Amino acid sequence: MTLEIILPKFDVKVNLPSYVVTTDKDMQGSITAKYTYGKSVIGTVVVRADVNYIGAPWKYVGDEVMVETKLDINGDAKFTIPFDQLLNEVDPNTYMPLVETLAGYMLTVTVSVTESLNNITRNATEQVKFYKEPFKVSFDRETSPTFFKPGLPYIGHISLTQADSRPVISNVTDVLVKSYVKFYDSQHGKYRAQRLPDDHYAPPPTGVLEFTVNPPENAYSLHLQVEYKRLKDTYDMNKPSWLIERGNIQLYQSNSSMIGERVNFKLLSADPMDKIFFTVINNNRLVQSGILNCSGSRSEHIIFEVTDEMKPYSKLIVYYFITSGWNADSIYFVATTSADVFRNKVAMSFDRNTAEPAENVTLQISTDPRSMVNILAVDQSVMLMATGNDVTQKNVITSLRPNDHLSSNANEMHDPQQIMKT
Known part of the structure; x- marks a missing residue:
C-alpha cells in the first residue's frame, strides 16, 4: 500500500499603503501568512523592494533590487522600506534629484515566506504608486460654470482628494478659496481689480466641495483660487457676451x-x-x-x-x-x-429553454399599446470574450440625457x- 502525503498549503498576503509620496523617508508594510485551515505560518520571510526606474543608480548588473531584508514571521510580520537611496540620489541623465522624477513610477514589493515545518516557500507581490504630493486639489471644470452673472451668486465645485483619489478626512477648515473681480472704473477711465472676502472650508467627505462667490454687479471678470496644503489651482472666467445688463x-x-x-x-x-x-x-x-x-x-x-x-x-x-x-x-x-423608468412594460420569453444549432426558436414579446420594441441578438460566446458594449436600460437612459x-x-x-x- 502506498501512502500519499499532502503537505499543508498556506497563503501569503502583502499589505501596502494605498500610495507613497516621493519625499517620504520610508514606507511601512505588513505580511500575513496563514495555512488554509487558519493556523499561522512560522518561518522566515525575505522582503525585496524595487522601483521600475530605468537606469536606477543601485542597478549595476541589472537584477539588483533597491532594498532586501530578512525577517522572522509568526503569522504576521511588519517591515519598513527605507528610501535613503531615493532621497540622496541624482538622476544621471537629467541631473535632477531622483525624488523629483519618481512621480508615476511603481514601487514593487515581493515577499518570499519559507515555513520552518516543511521548508515550503510561497511568494506574493504587491505594488504601490509614487505621487509627488499627498493631495490633489483642482476646480471641477465639468460641473463648475464657465461664466458668471454679476450681482448673482456663483456656485462652483472643487475636487479635493488624497493622491489615490480617496476623500480627505478632516474637520479643519483649511481649504482657502480666494476670489477677485475686475471692473471698469469710469471715474478714472481704467480697469481695476478687487479682492472679495475669503472663504474657508473643511475638506468634504465626498471629495467634492461646493463653494459660493458673490461677484458684484459691476464685475467684468472673475478670478478664483483654491489653496490647500501648499497646493493651488486657479479658474478664470468672464461675464458672457450674451448677458443682458439688467434684470438677470x-x-x-x-x-x-x-x-x-x-x-x-x-x-x-x-x-x-x-x-x-x-x-x-x-x-x-x-x-x-x-x-x-x-x-x-x-x-x-x-x-x-x-x-x-x-x-x-x-x-x-x-x-x-x-x-x-x-x-x-x-x-x-x-x-x-x-420603479421602472419607462411607463410601458415589456416582457419576453422563448418557446424552449434549449435548442440545437440551426433549430428554429420562437421569441414571444408582450408590451403595452403604443410601444416601440427593438431587438438585439448577440452570440453568448461574444459576451464571454468582452463586456462593456452591452445595451442596458441604464445606457439607454444615459443616451437620452441632455448636456x-x-x-x-x-x-x-x-x-x-x-x-x-x-
Whole structure:
C-alpha cells in the first residue's frame, strides 16, 4: 500500500499603503501568512523592494533590487522600506534629484515566506504608486460654470482628494478659496481689480466641495483660487457676451426631483421681480406651466409635482417681461423613480429553454399599446470574450440625457435669446 502525503498549503498576503509620496523617508508594510485551515505560518520571510526606474543608480548588473531584508514571521510580520537611496540620489541623465522624477513610477514589493515545518516557500507581490504630493486639489471644470452673472451668486465645485483619489478626512477648515473681480472704473477711465472676502472650508467627505462667490454687479471678470496644503489651482472666467445688463435671473435646484413628489427650484434675481412665468418642457412638449407673483422680491421658489410625463429628463424655463426689457434662464432636471423608468412594460420569453444549432426558436414579446420594441441578438460566446458594449436600460437612459452641466453648451442653457427659441 502506498501512502500519499499532502503537505499543508498556506497563503501569503502583502499589505501596502494605498500610495507613497516621493519625499517620504520610508514606507511601512505588513505580511500575513496563514495555512488554509487558519493556523499561522512560522518561518522566515525575505522582503525585496524595487522601483521600475530605468537606469536606477543601485542597478549595476541589472537584477539588483533597491532594498532586501530578512525577517522572522509568526503569522504576521511588519517591515519598513527605507528610501535613503531615493532621497540622496541624482538622476544621471537629467541631473535632477531622483525624488523629483519618481512621480508615476511603481514601487514593487515581493515577499518570499519559507515555513520552518516543511521548508515550503510561497511568494506574493504587491505594488504601490509614487505621487509627488499627498493631495490633489483642482476646480471641477465639468460641473463648475464657465461664466458668471454679476450681482448673482456663483456656485462652483472643487475636487479635493488624497493622491489615490480617496476623500480627505478632516474637520479643519483649511481649504482657502480666494476670489477677485475686475471692473471698469469710469471715474478714472481704467480697469481695476478687487479682492472679495475669503472663504474657508473643511475638506468634504465626498471629495467634492461646493463653494459660493458673490461677484458684484459691476464685475467684468472673475478670478478664483483654491489653496490647500501648499497646493493651488486657479479658474478664470468672464461675464458672457450674451448677458443682458439688467434684470438677470438664475435657477438652482434645491432638492431631488422624485416622480410623485414636489420639487423645489430657487430663483434669484439681481433686481426686484414682479411677475415670473415658468414652463416645463419634455422632448419638445409642454408638460406644465405657471405664473409667480413676486411683489418686488429678489428670491422666489418654484415648486411643482414631478409627473411621469417629465421623465427621464425635463427642462424648466423661467422668464419675465417688463416695460424696459425681459430675461430668461433654464435648467435641466432628472425625474427619478424607484420603479421602472419607462411607463410601458415589456416582457419576453422563448418557446424552449434549449435548442440545437440551426433549430428554429420562437421569441414571444408582450408590451403595452403604443410601444416601440427593438431587438438585439448577440452570440453568448461574444459576451464571454468582452463586456462593456452591452445595451442596458441604464445606457439607454444615459443616451437620452441632455448636456445639463452648466459648463456645457452655456448659450443654449442660459442665453435668453436661445432659451426662448425652445
